[in-house]
Amino acid sequence: MSKVPAPLHPGRLHSFRAALAVLFMSTALFATSEVGKAQEFQSGTFLSDTEIGATLQAYAKPILEAAGMRGDEIQIGMVVDDSINAFATPGKMIFFHTGLLLRAENANEVIGVMAHEVGHIAAGHVVMVASDMAAPTAISLLSTLLGVAVGVVSGNPEAGMAVMMGGQRAAIGSYLSFSRGQEARADQFALKVLNDTHQSARGLRDFFERLAGDELLITDNQDPYVRSHPLNSDRRSAIEAAMANSPYTNAPLDPELERQHRRLKAKLFAFLKPQITVFQRYPSTDNSIESRYARAIAYYRRGQFDQALPLVEGLIAEVPKDPYFWQIKGDMQLSRAKVEDAIFAYRESLKNLPDAPEILAALAHAAVESGKPEYAGEAQDALKRALIIDPENPSAWDMLARSYAQNDQLGLSAYAASERAILLGQFGDVARYSNQAEKLLEKGTPTWYRLQDIKILAQNYMRDMRDRRR
DSSP: OOSSOOOOOTTSOOOHHHHHHHHHHTOEETTTTOSSSOOOOOTTOEEEOHHHHHHHHHHHHHHHHHTTOOTTSSEEEEEOOSSOOEEEETTTEEEEEHHHHHHOSSHHHHHHHHHHHHHHHHTTHHHHHHHHSOHHHHHHHHHHHHHHHHHHHTTOHHHHHHHHHTHHHHHHHHHTOOOHHHHHHHHHHHHHHHHHTTOOSHHHHHHHHHHHGGGGSOGGGSOHHHHHSOOOHHHHHHHHHHHHHOTTTTOOOOHHHHHHHHHHHHHHHHHHSOHHHHHHHSOTTOOSHHHHHHHHHHHHHTTOHHHHHHHHHHHHHHSTTOHHHHHHHHHHHHHTTOHHHHHHHHHHHHHHOTTOHHHHHHHHHHHHHHTOGGGHHHHHHHHHHHHHHOTTOHHHHHHHHHHHHHTTOHHHHHHHHHHHHHHTTOHHHHHHHHHHHHHHSOTTSHHHHHHHHHHHHHHHHHHHHHHHHO
């Protein structure tokens, strides 16, 4: 994908990937997205978290390698929703509902579902569904998804989330549904790659068994996975037969993946559930790492730092090189306006995870919030590294613009603001900021040439809009 996605013109169907790229740009981040308080997550929110993302990618890596695909070829996201669902989209993206991740009893279940969804992508099922879809329905769906994205970006996600929770959710389910033949072929793909990677298909079987009873429910009470991925006895029999013939059916669970899975569930649960429910699931009598981690997050979300920080500091003392414990400590310190302490914690996190865009952006966030020009250079270096990895992050471009302004690099500040504006489709701001930047930047530099590309993209969009009005 290009650094700047093509604008989504009204009345014209663009790729599903372009639409979902906007969603990825506008996802909510665990903990780092707001100073002063931990964030609440409504149903329908698209989530991004460095630690959970790394865990899901670890699950995907052997599957993709067995399928002859690159490790970075598929993007994996999360949607806040208590129902059990996962879906693949055009553009090689897979989304998991948080309900599925929390109810999965082990990593093997998530891996089995992931292998099945990769099977849909590998077979081109999602592309065929998209091409068979009537244009008005497709445009309506894209509008729904973009409405969610714009709601999150604008800071008023409630309206967008309400759309996802209303009638349009049914349209999305219909769009992403597959035939029983496609389901069977995705199952066969999953069974093959699980076998090729010496993993058991038991998790896939157990997951489907858990959903089998939903087939008898009326549609409104079914989990979405059943509606979009029709189950039947033939499919379950085929999985049982494959398991009977596989030497890996009773393969033990990978201890490291199980450790990551326990951490994933604890973190999700602590961020998404009420504090009292977290303490019931992870009581103080449970001294495991994941239990202490969950309680620390639960205290943090309520602003109870006297209880949260000692738990995190204890975890760091036990595992001093864990980047995610340092990250959450930085988030806590930033939330309580201890900017110097937050910067130190993020630096420690990055020592062990140097290429994490969200942590780089968090460090820059703390540096910018300090208001101290001496931190501007560090913020800019961190954001440049983050944007090399994730160039379509409007929040990072916004912070870069603020950081440049702090040490009076006004031309670069206006340029960074132009990058943010075009990512968000704010073409009036593109014109304003690019004109400011052009007056201040040296002609013929790489940044100046990039600015010309941004101006042309904005001008082409505005011309197309005028042409359609005639």
